[in-house]
Amino acid sequence: MLTRESILGSPAVLDKSGNIIAPARVSCTLEQVFDAAKIGDPIKFDEGKITGVISAVSSSEICVEITDAGDHKGRKLRGEKAINLPKTDLAVCGLTAKDTGDLDFVATNGDIVALSFVNGPSDVHCLQTELRNRGAPENLGIVLKIETELGFQRLPAVLLQAMETRNSVGVMVARGDMAVECGWQRLAEMQDQILVTCEASHVPTIWATQVLEGMAKSGIPSRAEITDAASGSRAECVMLNKGPHIMEAVSSLDDILRREACHRRKNHAIMHPLSHFQSFQ
Ligand SMILES: Nc1ncnc2c1ncn2[C@@H]1O[C@H](COP(=O)(O)OP(=O)(O)O)[C@@H](O)[C@H]1O
Numbered sequence: 001m002l003t004r005e006s007i008l009g010s011p012a013v014l015d016k017s018g019n020i021i022a023p024a025r026v027s028c029t030l031e032q033v034f035d036a037a038k039i040g041d042p043i044k045f046d047e048g049k050i051t052g053v054i055s056a057v058s059s060s061e062i063c064v065e066i067t068d069a070g071d072h073k074g075r076k077l078r079g080e081k082a083i084n085l086p087k088t089d090l091a092v093c094g095l096t097a098k099d100t101g102d103l104d105f106v107a108t109n110g111d112i113v114a115l116s117f118v119n120g121p122s123d124v125h126c127l128q129t130e131l132r133n134r135g136a137p138e139n140l141g142i143v144l145k146i147e148t149e150l151g152f153q154r155l156p157a158v159l160l161q162a163m164e165t166r167n168s169v170g171v172m173v174a175r176g177d178m179a180v181e182c183g184w185q186r187l188a189e190m191q192d193q194i195l196v197t198c199e200a201s202h203v204p205t206i207w208a209t210q211v212l213e214g215m216a217k218s219g220i221p222s223r224a225e226i227t228d229a230a231s232g233s234r235a236e237c238v239m240l241n242k243g244p245h246i247m248e249a250v251s252s253l254d255d256i257l258r259r260e261a262c263h264r265r266k267n268h269a270i271m272h273p274l275s276h277f278q279s280f281q
C-alpha cells in the first residue's frame with residue numbers, strides 16, 4: 001500500500017497460515033501520484049527490482065499488487081528507494097515547491113543546476129523563468145536529465161527551448177531511471193539516439209549511471225563494464241557512482257578513455273591504419 005501521508009514504512013502483517021492481515025506500507029512524497037495513478041498502471045520500486053500493478057486508487061492510498069519481487073525469497077524494500085510509474089502521466093510539470101525553494105540558493109551559489117525528469121520544453125521554460133526571476137547569472141549551466149520516454153521523444157524541442165537563453169546547456173543520459181521507465185531492452189537504442197541528437201546540436205553530454213559500477217564496488221570490473229565505459233568516450237563527460245574502490249575506477253576509466261580516443265572521436269570511428277596488424281602486410 002502506498003500512502004500519501006508521510007509515515008514510516010512497515011512490512012505486511014501475516015497470520016499463522018501466511019495470509020496477509022495488513023498490507024506492507026510505504027509512503028510516497030510526490031502527491032500528484034495519488035491523483036494521476038489508474039488501476040492497471042505498472043509501478044516499479046527500487047530501480048525496478050520490485051514490480052507491481054496498481055489494483056485500487058483513492059486520494060490517500062494506492063493499492064499495489066506485487067507481480068515480481070525476485071525469486072521465492074523475495075526482495076526487501078529499504079527506505080528512500082525510488083518509485084517509478086512508467087505509464088502514468090503524472091502531470092508533474094516544471095518544478096516542485098522544494099525545487100523552487102532550493103533554487104534561491106542555487107541561483108546565487110551554483111555553477112550548474114541539473115533538472116531531473118525533463119519531460120518536455122515546458123519543464124525547461126519553467127526552470128529558465130525561475131532562474132530569471134531570481135537574477136541568476138547567465139553563465140549558470142543547465143544540465144537536462146533525460147530519463148523518461150516523453151523526455152526522449154521531445155529531446156529536439158527540449159534542446160531548442162534550452163537554447164532560448166544564454167545559459168550553457170548539457171544533457172545527462174540518465175540511464176538508471178531511463179531503463180526503469182522505458183524498459184532495459186530500449187536502453188542501447190535510446191542512449192545512442194540521445195548522443196547523436198546532442199552531437200548534431202553541439203550540446204555536450206554526460207554518460208551516466210552504473211559506469212564501472214562493479215569495479216567501484218568490488219575492485220574488479222566485468223568485461224561488459226569495460227566496453228560500456230569505453231562507450232563513454234562518445235560523451236563529453238562520464239559520471240561514476242560511489243564505492244570503496246572508486247579511485248581504481250577513476251584511474252581505469254582514464255586509461256580506457258585514453259585508449260578509446262585513438263579509435264573514436266565522439267560518434268565517429270577513426271579509420272587509421274591498424275598498426276597491430278602491420279606484420280600481415
Ligand atoms: N515521471 C516523472 N515526470 C516528472 N517528474 C517526475 C517524474 N518522476 C519523478 N519526477 C520528479 O522528479 C523527482 C525525482 O528526482 P530525483 O529522484 O532526484 O531524480 P533523479 O533520478 O534525476 O536524481 C521527484 O521528486 C518528482 O518531483
Ligand SMILES: C=C(OP(=O)(O)O)C(=O)O
Pocket residue numbers: 147173174175176177178208209
Ligand atoms: C543519473 C540518474 O539519476 P540519479 O541522480 O537519481 O542517479 C539516473 O537515473 O541515471
